[in-house]
Amino acid sequence: MIIRKAQESDVPAITAIYNEAVIGSTATFDLEPVSVEERLVWFSKYGGRYPLIAAEAKASGEVIGWGCLSPYSEKDGYRFTAEHSIYVSPQYQNQGVGKALLQELLNLAQQHGFHSLIARISSENTASLNLHLGFGFVQAGVLREVGYKFDRWIDIVLMQKLL
Numbered sequence: 001m002i003i004r005k006a007q008e009s010d011v012p013a014i015t016a017i018y019n020e021a022v023i024g025s026t027a028t029f030d031l032e033p034v035s036v037e038e039r040l041v042w043f044s045k046y047g048g049r050y051p052l053i054a055a056e057a058k059a060s061g062e063v064i065g066w067g068c069l070s071p072y073s074e075k076d077g078y079r080f081t082a083e084h085s086i087y088v089s090p091q092y093q094n095q096g097v098g099k100a101l102l103q104e105l106l107n108l109a110q111q112h113g114f115h116s117l118i119a120r121i122s123s124e125n126t127a128s129l130n131l132h133l134g135f136g137f138v139q140a141g142v143l144r145e146v147g148y149k150f151d152r153w154i155d156i157v158l159m160q161k162l163l
């Protein structure tokens with residue numbers, strides 16, 4: 001696998017991976033699949049301090065996962081804190097792709113001078129909680145029943161790492 005900067009031509013694959021999570025999981029609280037056109041607008045906001053990266057299968061060149069750093073808040077006083085996201089294609093999950101993406105996001109966050117990284121994780125997302133615990137993230141709190149998807153309330157766990 002190669003971890004690299006995402007390109008505009010990756011957006012259809014990135015969108016497809018995201019939409020699998022929209023439809024089948026509480027990893028995201030989007031309720032309807034997003035279009036490639038919407039994701040192209042989203043893509044244009046990344047770059048510089050807020051990188052978007054892709055995991056590419058070496059043999060096929062297929063994009064099998066992606067991750068990004070996003071602003072925690074638009075307010076300037078929060079500029080050293082970022083929020084991150086990672087999505088891996090279902091058929092490639094549990095094979096180390098998420099770890100490789102998170103490691104690279106941590107490297108990039110450090111390079112860009114961030115002090116704090118935050119992930120908002122559904123309390124039922126054991127894979128993501130374990131992934132973050134493995135990288136030294138600590139639980140900073142639980143927001144009770146802030147999400148509602150698939151006809152149920154869902155708690156959000158805030159996981160934080162100081163860099």
Ligand SMILES: CC(C)(COP(=O)(O)OP(=O)(O)OC[C@H]1O[C@@H](n2cnc3c(N)ncnc32)[C@H](O)[C@@H]1OP(=O)(O)O)[C@@H](O)C(=O)NCCC(=O)NCCS
Nearest residue numbers: 027086087088093094095096097098099121127128130131
């Ligand atoms: C969460 C996610 C990013 C993890 O990526 P991944 O490539 O599947 O994970 P990895 O193979 O790199 O595993 C990393 C660690 O995660 C944990 N993990 C992964 N899959 C797991 C599972 N099915 N159950 C429990 N823990 C799991 C383990 O701790 C693992 O470390 P270990 O192998 O040393 O035990 C991926 O499953 C995914 O994209 N899920 C859907 C979208 C999502 O939930 N994104 C995160 C939103 S907060």
